[in-house]
Amino acid sequence: MRHDIEPAAAPHIEGSRLIVKRTELGGWLMSLGFIGAWLAVWALGLLVEYTSHASVWFPAAGMTFAGLLVVGSRIIPHIMFCAVISTLWTNYQYQLNLPPGELLVAGLVFGVAHITPYYLGTRILRYLADQRSLQLFHLIISFLLIAALSSLLTVFSVLQGLILTDMMPADDLATTWFPFWIGDMAGVLVIAPLFVSLLTLFYPTPKFWVGSLHSFARERASDRFGWKLALSAVLLLATLLLAAAIRTQEAAFAIFFMIIPQMWITYTESPVRTVISVAMGSFLIALGINLLGLMDYVMVYQFAINVIAASAFFGLSVPTLIADNQQLRKRVQEDGLTGAASRQFLLSQSMIELQRCARDEQPFSLIVLDLDDFKAVNDRFGHVIGDKALIAVCDRIRNNLRATDTLGRYGGDEFVILLPATALPDALKKAEQIRTEVLQITLTPELRLSCSFGVAEADTGDAV
Template identity: 50%
Template structure:
C-alpha cells in the first residue's frame, strides 16, 4: 500500500495515463518482433519522442517505471536469471539510455522551431534529421546498457544494431507526430504545441478519405501477396508504391489524418511481414516504412510551400503602400496584353496619371497625408475599373492603367470619372486632390515603352493645359 501511495504521489493521473499508454504501445510493437530486441518497427520510440517534445522532463518518471516493468517481462520471457534488484537497475539504465537521446532531440527541435517561427517545411526537415540522429544515438545507448547489464550478449550487437536502429527510427517518424498532437489534450501545461507548426485543423477526415484509405490497404495487400507468392526477393520492393496514395492523403487531408493513416499502414506492414513469413526481406520493409512516412511528411509541407510561394509572389507583384500592381509586375502584364491585343487585332489603351501638386501636399500636410492621398486615389480608380484592367504604381505619385479591349473615348470618360471622385476626397482643411491624365491607344508596331511614351507626352500636355483633366495622344 505504501508503494502504491508513493507511485500515486510520483505519478499524477496524467503521468499514470502516459505509463499505461507507453506499455500498450510497447506491447503493440512486441506483436511484430521478429528477433530478440529487434522489431519491424518500435512505436514506443515515437511515443517517448513525442512525450519529451510536448511534456518534457515531467514525462521521465512514467517512462522510467515502464522501462523497469518491461525489463522484468524481458527477463521472464527470455529466462534470464537476475535478482529483482539487478532487474530494477537494468530497467532504470535502459530507461535512461532510451529517454536521453530523445530528450536531446526534443529540446533541439523546440529551439529550431522557435528560431524558424514554426515554419512547417523547416520543421519537417529538422524533425526527420533529428529522428535519424536520435534513433541512432538511442540504439547505441540502449544496446550498450543491455550488454552492460547482461540482458543481451555482446556478440549479438553486430547483427542487431541496424534493424534496431531502423525500427526505432520508423517508430519516431511514423508515431511521434500523431502522439505529439494527442498529448496536447492530456497535458495542458505543454512544452511545445505542434499545432503552432501544422495549424489547428479538424481531426475529421474528408468524405473521400475512405476511398483513399481503401486504395492504400488494397495496394498494401497486393504488394505483400506478390512478395509472398512470387518467390522473388526483388518483389518486396513493390511496397514502395505506397508512397503514391500516402502522398495523395498528405496533400488532401489534414495532418492528423495523414499521420493516423501512416500509423495504420506501418502497423499492417509490420504485422503482415510476420504473418506472411517475409523475414528474409524485413530490412526492405523497415526502410519502406521510413521512406513512405518521410515522403508523406514532406507532402504535408507542400500546401505550406505553395502558400508561401503565393505570398512571395503577391509581395513581389504588389505595391506595399497602395496595394496596386508593382512596376515590374505591371510591365510584365502590360507586355502580355499588348502582344495579345496586337495578335487578335483588338483595341487597347494605356492611361498614365499622377497627383497634381503632390510635392506641395507632402510639404504642407506631411507624408502621412500624402500616403493616404495615394491610397485613396488608387481605391477610387480601382472602383471605376473593370477586373480585366490593370493598374500599377509606376513610381512616386505616377500610376499606369492598362485597359484591354477598350477604345480611346471610353478611356477618356473613365479618366474624367476618376477626376470627379478624387475631388470628393476630404483629408484635411483646404486640401483639394486632383490628378492629370494622359491616354494613348495601341498601334501596330507598339511595345510598352513606345505606348507609355505617347501616354506620358499626353499627360505632360494635360498639365500644361491647366491640370485636372484628360489629354490623349
C-alpha cells in the first residue's frame, strides 16, 4: 500500500510562504517610509535655506545619522536613493541644467560624501555604547563630539563633491562651509535623537541600544507636558518678536534665554519628551527667523539651536550622576548587610554629635553591644543564619531608636549606638529595652540570641 504524505505538508508550506510574503511586504513598507521621511525632512531644510547649499538646520543629516545608528549598513541604499533624488531637485532649483548622466554621477557622489562620515561616526558611537564601563554622561559627550566632527567631515566631503561635479563654484567654498557645518551639526544634534526613538518603533532590534529613548511607544499624552511646551513656544515667539522689532544683534541673543525653559523640561520630564521639546523648539526657531526676516542674525540662531540642544542632553545625564553619587554615598555610609552605619561613618558621626552636645551643653551617651557566642552560632547553624541573626538584631534595635540616634556596625558582631541629648540613666533604660527585644528573636527553635552591653556617658572634653 502506498502512503502519500505530501498533501498533509502543503498547508504548512503555504503558511510559511504567506509569512515570508508578509515579512517582505513589511520590509518594503518600512523602506518606503524611511525614504519618504528622509525626503520630507530634506524638503523641510530647504524651506529655511538662507544661502546656497546651507540652511538654518539640515534635518536630513539627523535622519541619516539616526538610520545608520539604529538600522546599520542596510539603510545605506535607501539614503543613496534619496541622495540622487535630492540632487535632481538641486539641479532644478539652481537651474544648473546638467545632463542626466552627470546628474546621476553627482547624486552618487553626494550620497557617498554624505553617508561615509556619518557611517564612521555611528560605528564609533556604537562601539563606545558596547563598552559597559561607560556611563550615560560619557555617551552624551561622545555623541556631541561625534556629531560635531562627523558633520564637519561631511561638509567638506559634500562640498568637494559639489565642486567636482560642477554643481557649485569653487569660489563659494570659503563662504559656504561654516554655515553648512553649523546647519548639519544642528540637524544631527537636534533631530537624530528624535528619529532614533521613532525608528525603534519600526526596527524593534536596533543596532544601537538607546535606553530611555526606546520607550517612545510607551509615552502618553500629558497635560502638564503640553502646557510646558506651550509656554516654551510663547517665550520663544516673544524673543523672536523682540529681535524683529529692535533689529539689533544684541536683541537676537535673547534667544539664549530659551535654555531656561528647556532645562526645566529636561529636569522634570522623560528623555523622550526632552527630545521632542528640543526638536520642536529648533523647528520654531528655524521657521520664525525665516517668517520674521531675521536672516541677518542667522548665525546667532544657529549657534543657539546647537547650544540649547547640547545643554538639554547634558541635563539628561544629571539625574544619572545624582543617582550614582547617592549609591556611592550609601555604600560608604551604610553596612551592606545590616543597613547600619558603616564604621567610617559611625566615627565621623560620633565626632559631630560629641561636639554638638558639648556646644549645646547637653549629655551624650553611647551603647556598645555584641552578640553572645556569635562564632558558635555561625559554626553550628551556618553563616546564612548568622547573617539573618545580625539583620534581626539591627531591626529590633532600630525599632527602639529615635530619628536622632545612630546605629553603627563597628565590626563583625559589634555594634555602637550613639544617643545625643541622652543622659546615662536614660541610656541604661534604652539598653535594657534592646536586651529584652533581642531575647524575643526566634530564627530557629534551637537558637536563642542574646547580647552583652556596655553603656557610657561622655564627659566634656572627651574624644572619640
